[in-house]
Amino acid sequence: MDFQVWLIYFLAATGLSLSPGPNGLLALTHGALHGRKAIYTIAGGAVGFVVIIALSMFGIGALLQTSLVWLMVLKWLGAGYLVWLGVQVWRSPPIGLSVEHAGATRAGWSMFRQGALSALTNPKALLFFAAFLPQFIDPARSLMLQFVVMATTFAAIEIATETFIASLASRISPWLRRVGRRFNQVCGGIFIAIGVVLPLRG
Numbered sequence: 321m322d323f324q325v326w327l328i329y330f331l332a333a334t335g336l337s338l339s340p341g342p343n344g345l346l347a348l349t350h351g352a353l354h355g356r357k358a359i360y361t362i363a364g365g366a367v368g369f370v371v372i373i374a375l376s377m378f379g380i381g382a383l384l385q386t387s388l389v390w391l392m393v394l395k396w397l398g399a400g401y402l403v404w405l406g407v408q409v410w411r412s413p414p415i416g417l418s419v420e421h422a423g424a425t426r427a428g429w430s431m432f433r434q435g436a437l438s439a440l441t442n443p444k445a446l447l448f449f450a451a452f453l454p455q456f457i458d459p460a461r462s463l464m465l466q467f468v469v470m471a472t473t474f475a476a477i478e479i480a481t482e483t484f485i486a487s488l489a490s491r492i493s494p495w496l497r498r499v500g501r502r503f504n505q506v507c508g509g510i511f512i513a514i515g516v517v518l519p520l521r522g
Contacts, residue, residue, distance in 0.1 A: 321458065321469050329456050333474045335510035336448070337481040343369075343438050344485060350431060351486025357428060358486040364432035365482065366475040368439025373471045376449040380457060401451040402515030410508030455514070 321329075337344075343365040350358035383390040439445055457466060 321456070321461070321466055325456055325458075326469065326473070329470065330473060330477070332452070332510070332514050333477050334481070335514075336452070337474075337477045339504070339508075339510075341445075343435065343478075344482060346435060346438050347482035347486045351488075354431070356487075357431060359483065360428040360431035361435035362479055362482040362486065364435025364437075365439045366435075366478045367432075368436040369445065369478055370471045370475055371440060372445050372449055373453070373474060374467060376446065376453050377457070377463065377467045377470070380450070380454055395454045397451070399451075399455070399515040401447065403512050404515075406508040406510070406512035406515060408508070410505050410512075452514075 347358055347362050347365070350361045380390075453470065456470065457463070
């Protein structure tokens with residue numbers, strides 16, 4: 321993967337990781353309830369996303385073995401989905417956190433499993449990556465190597481952003497309630513820009 325392409329992927333993946341979603345909200349909640357143990361939830365979510373990236377990329381790879389035309393079809397269908405998703409994020413209400421009591425301490429494995437299931441059972445995640453990844457796949461290069469680069473990059477970004485969210489849960493939640501709609505508009509705008517610009521490059 322060329323550095324310029326990776327940099328665009330990095331920025332787009334960061335926008336995805338920061339945008340409202342079940343795993344971000346779960347990290348926020350577990351950060352408030354369980355403190356540093358939220359890292360188990362975050363790690364589980366990252367593993368779940370790596371599995372989804374693998375399913376998406378190698379499913380796309382199987383189509384590419386049939387015809388390169390499918391890559392172009394996927395790019396334009398994916399671009400349309402990304403624009404639609406951007407509009408939905410733009411219009412979504414701000415997320416907040418309401419924690420009434422800490423409750424019982426949870427086991428690390430239980431939190432890991434909840435984070436992984438939150439990612440794996442979210443159909444929007446699979447749809448997103450099926451739309452998102454074709455914009456960056458180079459059919460002339462090793463699909464396995466591209467998977468390692470993309471999955472590692474996304475997992476690192478997801479862990480870093482969700483750790484930040486969880487560690488500052490008590491401060492971030494009021495901020496999200498106050499400026500969350502504008503924040504969602506920025507994230508939605510990023511998705512719309514990706515959907516419009518990426519299929520036109522090269």
